[in-house]
Amino acid sequence: MVEVKAWLDDTSNTTNLIIGSRFYVKEPFDKLDKRDCIPRRWTTNNVDRTGTWWSSWEKVSGCNYNTKSSSTASYNFQTSQTITKTVSGSFDAGIGSVDGIAKTINGNGGLSLGFSWSTSKTTGFEFTCNINPGDKASVWQQNLMGWADTAQRRCTSGCGEGEWCSDWKFGHIDFPLKGGSQTNQNLGCSSGADSHC
Numbered sequence: 001m002v003e004v005k006a007w008l009d010d011t012s013n014t015t016n017l018i019i020g021s022r023f024y025v026k027e028p029f030d031k032l033d034k035r036d037c038i039p040r041r042w043t044t045n046n047v048d049r050t051g052t053w054w055s056s057w058e059k060v061s062g063c064n065y066n067t068k069s070s071s072t073a074s075y076n077f078q079t080s081q082t083i084t085k086t087v088s089g090s091f092d093a094g095i096g097s098v099d100g101i102a103k104t105i106n107g108n109g110g111l112s113l114g115f116s117w118s119t120s121k122t123t124g125f126e127f128t129c130n131i132n133p134g135d136k137a138s139v140w141q142q143n144l145m146g147w148a149d150t151a152q153r154r155c156t157s158g159c160g161e162g163e164w165c166s167d168w169k170f171g172h173i174d175f176p177l178k179g180g181s182q183t184n185q186n187l188g189c190s191s192g193a194d195s196h197c
Contacts (some may be wrong), residue, residue, distance in 0.1 A: 063197035091171025
């Protein structure tokens with residue numbers, strides 16, 4: 001304290017000195033008053049509600065062609081697909097992480113709905129299509145996804161200022177789902193023009 005007082009005395013022409021989160025006040029010049037304040041800050045990340053939905057069908061394979069003129073042929077497809085989370089609305093990655101939201105959901109059976117929520121999922125499959133003579137086909141996949149509505153805000157308290165919180169920011173995140181008692185993906189063959197070959 002003696003060192004601080006000596007330093008303040010050397011700054012007799014200054015009324016306010018600010019250094020980092022501490023500030024020393026000398027006002028009037030012949031009176032020493034020190035205030036050391038470190039406010040408390042925290043963030044709140046809420047998962048307000050969750051649900052599931054089926055994605056649109058997406059082509060996930062190359063094409064096979066039946067060059068035979070009179071008989072149907074079976075063709076085996078092997079391929080994989082990677083699905084990742086999508087974020088929309090006002091979700092602020094500076095306040096909370098998508099991984100943290102997934103962890104919150106997975107830790108609450110009422111929110112997880114019996115699935116494992118992840119930020120990324122890769123599926124590999126082997127699927128057989130029967131292709132008519134002279135026709136072409138490809139494999140398409142539909143995925144069960146989980147959605148979550150989130151609310152976030154920052155708060156500060158201390159230093160005699162009471163508690164202050166920012167407005168809520170509302171976001172929406174779609175997650176790939178793993179596990180569960182029901183299938184979380186559908187596969188199908190498309191032929192002709194629908195195959196997009």
